[in-house]
Structures are given as structure tokens and as C-alpha cells.
Amino acid sequence: MDIALLRTFAAVATLGSFSGAAQRLNMTQSTVSQQVARLEEHLGKQLFVRTTRRCRLTPSGDELMERACKVVSLIDEMETAFRPELSSGTVVVGVVDDSYLFAPLTRALAEFVERRPTVSVEIRAGMSADLLRELKAKNIELALLRVDPELDRSNLLQTSRLVWISCPNWQVPKNGVIPLAVVGGTCNYHKTALETLRGAGMQSRRVVTCSSLEGVLEVVRAGLAVSVVPEGELRTGMEIVSDRRLPPLPYTGLKINFSEQEPSLAAKQLARVIENTLQTQASVRRSA
Numbered sequence: 001m002d003i004a005l006l007r008t009f010a011a012v013a014t015l016g017s018f019s020g021a022a023q024r025l026n027m028t029q030s031t032v033s034q035q036v037a038r039l040e041e042h043l044g045k046q047l048f049v050r051t052t053r054r055c056r057l058t059p060s061g062d063e064l065m066e067r068a069c070k071v072v073s074l075i076d077e078m079e080t081a082f083r084p085e086l087s088s089g090t091v092v093v094g095v096v097d098d099s100y101l102f103a104p105l106t107r108a109l110a111e112f113v114e115r116r117p118t119v120s121v122e123i124r125a126g127m128s129a130d131l132l133r134e135l136k137a138k139n140i141e142l143a144l145l146r147v148d149p150e151l152d153r154s155n156l157l158q159t160s161r162l163v164w165i166s167c168p169n170w171q172v173p174k175n176g177v178i179p180l181a182v183v184g185g186t187c188n189y190h191k192t193a194l195e196t197l198r199g200a201g202m203q204s205r206r207v208v209t210c211s212s213l214e215g216v217l218e219v220v221r222a223g224l225a226v227s228v229v230p231e232g233e234l235r236t237g238m239e240i241v242s243d244r245r246l247p248p249l250p251y252t253g254l255k256i257n258f259s260e261q262e263p264s265l266a267a268k269q270l271a272r273v274i275e276n277t278l279q280t281q282a283s284v285r286r287s288a
Contacts (some may be wrong), residue, residue: 124129165240
């Protein structure tokens with residue numbers, strides 16, 4: 001059996017989407033469908049029940065998934081043992097510049113480095129649009145990106161509510177013009193803020209532009225402006241602005257993209273550790 005077919009099957013099963021697996025594996029959706037069809041033909045079993053947007057495993061698919069994960073993991077372990085050069089060197093990972101993500105990311109890196117002491121990790125923080133360009137240029141191997149979950153539902157690790165943040169007791173100015181503090185460059189949060197305010201018939205002006213999110217947060221804490229961030233970015237000395245004062249904001253999604261159709265073993269291993277860490281964190285929050 002072709003191990004690539006099992007990897008593709010596992011990606012579809014994990015993400016619940018053929019399009020999501022295609023993005024994850026840097027394949028076309030038709031290639032993913034063909035590989036799953038080949039696996040189904042080889043095994044003589046239907047593995048997925050397909051719907052318009054999602055797919056779910058059949059009983060045979062559930063049984064295969066349990067075994068496929070063990071096989072893929074075992075293959076990775078064998079490659080690591082017999083070809084250590086495949087799990088060495090440096091993995092360059094791009095991370096969207098949301099500072100609250102760095103705590104779980106650090107935990108993931110600690111686990112990864114303990115497992116793979118021969119691998120070094122280089123982190124490049126930036127805007128999602130900039131990281132996508134770096135991926136296409138193959139300057140980074142994988143990236144943790146922000147996406148609009150209404151437009152891209154596949155392959156999401158988590159979703160977060162976007163919120164307006166301000167200093168305590170902030171009020172809309174008497175002239176009705178909302179002062180904004182934003183991160184310079186291609187900031188999706190700034191774009192979302194402008195579109196949301198325009199949709200509500202409200203005006204705004206950019207008071208401060210800063211190259212770092214930390215700088216923006218300090219401006220907000222000082223009461224000079226408001227800003228838009230994921231809910232997890234709320235800090236001491238700030239509050240979420242109620243929907244009575246400013247219009248509600250959409251959600252934002254988080255996903256991992258690779259630069260290669262077949263990423264390096266080290267890159268795949270790091271991605272799995274990051275995914276598991278973020279999903280565990282989300283489960284803990286839901287149960288709290």
C-alpha cells in the first residue's frame with residue numbers, strides 16, 4: 001500500500017474536508033479525491049460519506065483511521081531512526097503576530113525540541129499576508145496564519161472572537177469619530193475595523209500606527225485610541241468595548257499552511273505538535 005494514500009486519507013479525516021486536506025498537503029482537490037478513491041478501491045471499502053461542504057468517516061473509515069495514524073507515526077519514527085538527516089537541520093516557521101499565541105507556541109516548541117534535539121527552530125513573526133508571500137517564496141516551511149472562517153472553514157485549528165479594546169470607561173467621542181490604533185502594514189484587523197465601522201455608518205481616524213502589537217496595546221491602555229484584537233489579547237488595564245458603544249465584530253480563524261506539497265519530516269512533526277497543543281488548550285477552555 002502506498003503510504004502517501006494513507007497520509008492523504010488521514011488529512012481528510014482529521015480536517016473533515018477534501019478542500020482542507022488539499023490546502024494542507026498543497027495538492028489540488030481533485031488529486032486528493034483521486035488518492036482517496038484509489039485507497040477505497042484498494043481496500044474495497046467506502047471510507048467517507050461526502051456532503052456539500054464536509055465529509056465524515058464511515059465505520060470502515062473509523063477503523064482505518066485508528067490504524068492509519070499508528071502506521072504513519074511508525075513510518076515517521078523509522079525515518080527518524082534510520083535517516084536522522086530527515087529530522088535535523090532548521091525548520092523556519094512563520095507565526096502571526098498575536099502575542100497571546102506565543103505562550104502555547106512556546107510549550108509546543110519545548111515538547112518538539114525535547115523529542116527532536118537535532119532540530120533547530122527559527123520563528124518569524126508577521127502579518128498573515130506577509131507570511132503567505134514568504135510561504136510562496138519558500139522562505140519559510142510552515143506558517144500559523146489568520147483567516148476569515150466565513151470564507152475559509154477548512155483546516156481551522158481554532159476560532160476566536162475579535163473584540164474592540166479600550167482603556168477602562170472609554171466612551172465614544174462627542175464628534176462620533178472613533179480613534180484607532182493599528183499595527184502598520186497589511187493588518188487584517190485594521191481592515192476589519194474600518195469595514196465594520198463603515199457598515200454601521202460610523203467614522204474613524206487612525207491616531208497611531210505602530211510597527212508592533214505591543215506598542216498598539218500600550219496606546220490603547222493609555223486611552224489614546226481603541227483597537228481590534230482577538231479576545232485572548234486582552235490585558236490588564238484594558239476592557240472589551242460593549243456592543244452598545246461599537247458594532248460587533250466577526251470571528252477570526254487560525255490554521256497551518258505548508259510551503260511544499262511534501263514538507264520535510266521535521267516540519268510535519270512540528271506542525272503536529274503545534275496542532276495538538278492548540279487543540280488541547282481549546283479543549284481546556286471549553287471545559288472550564
